[in-house]
Amino acid sequence: MKITRLEAPICQGGENPMWDAATQRLYYIDNSGCKVHSYEPATGATRTLDMPTVVTTLVLREGGGAVVTLRSGIHFLDLETGALEMVDPLPDPPPYVYNDGKVDSRGRFLMGGSTANFTAPAPDGGLFRLDPDRTVTRLDSNIHFSNSPCWSPDERTFYFSDSWVDTTFAYDYDIETGGVSNRRVFVNTREIGGLPDGATVDVDGLYWVAVYQAGKVAAYRPDGTLARVIDMPVKLVSSVAFGGPDLDRLFVTTIAHGTQGEPTEEGAGALYVIDGLGAKGRLENRFAG
Incomplete structure (x- = not known):
């Protein structure tokens, strides 16, 4: 196994790696830097x-x-020109802000909602779904900081985290309706020293998650037991995605400056890739609208 720091833009808040198999390109965002790379x-x-x-x-x-989701709401983005089209606006000030999302095999976009009160976080976020007809539906509530949306390979289980309570939940997922039910605790990452951030699931059903503040990427089995822990060069790891021609390279985003007084580290905010894991990811679905 080898971890490599890539010659790619440094991010204040690197997040959301997304592999595009058609162009063999990785997209990722700098959230607080207001950029798409x-x-x-x-x-x-x-x-x-x-x-x-x-x-x-x-x-x-x-x-x-x-x-893309911005503080102002949900937008379509032209990746050539950078032009934005508003799809669904949030009021100003927003009651919550969208954070982290993925698409199911029917082309629906599920995204988290985080509290807009960052100084005194409250569970006023939730889970939302954008359908191809541009309808937005709230699926769940009582979330502080949303992260980690992804599905088991058969799409019967949906994973979703509240990072404020260090917990990833599992839901039953209905692929026919795009509904969730039976929320229960899947894992609590405080046991390995941090909180769950971005995540993905490989072809074998392992749930791979960036453990923020711990400087680790962890893989959990479908029963919630810990299968593997990888130590990263920096503590503020933020998200993971499989990519490359064979989907066997794990790209890892990181954050340069934390919000809770964490010291700045050399290499923080850089993009990394892990090779030689012996794991393979799945192609991410695309929004059908």
Whole structure:
């Protein structure tokens, strides 16, 4: 196994790596830096799009471009020009802010909602679904800081975290309706020293999660037992995604400056890749709208 720091843009708040198999390019965001980056491993080429405000999620669209969430709401993004189209606005000030999302096999976009009160966090966020017809539905409530949305390979289980309480939940997922039920505790990452941030699931059903503040990437079995822990060069690891031609490279985003007085480390905010894991990811779905 080998961990490599890549020659890619440094982020104040690196998040949301998303592999595009069609272009063999990795997209990721700098949330507090208000940027969308792309990186081509084969050439080392990078590109950056500036966003008008904090950007918190990016998923690709079937028809081209992406869906992004900003503090102002949900937008379509042209990945060539950077042009934005408002899909569903949030009021100002927002009652919550969207954070972290993924798409199911029917093309629905599930995204978390985090509290907008960062000084005194309250469980006023939740889980939301954007359908291809642009309808937004609240699926769950009582979430402080949303993270880690992803599915088991059969899509019968949906994983979703409240990072404020160090906990990833599992839900029963109904692929026919896009509904969730039977929320229960899946894992609590405080046992390995940090809180759950971005996550993905591999072809064998292992749940891979960036454990923020612990400097670790952890893999959990479907029964919630810990299968593997990888120590990263920096503490503020934020998200993970499989990519590369064979989907066997794990890309890891990191954060340069934390919000709770964490010391700045050399290499913080950089993009990393882990090779030789012996694991393989799955292609991420694209939003159908």
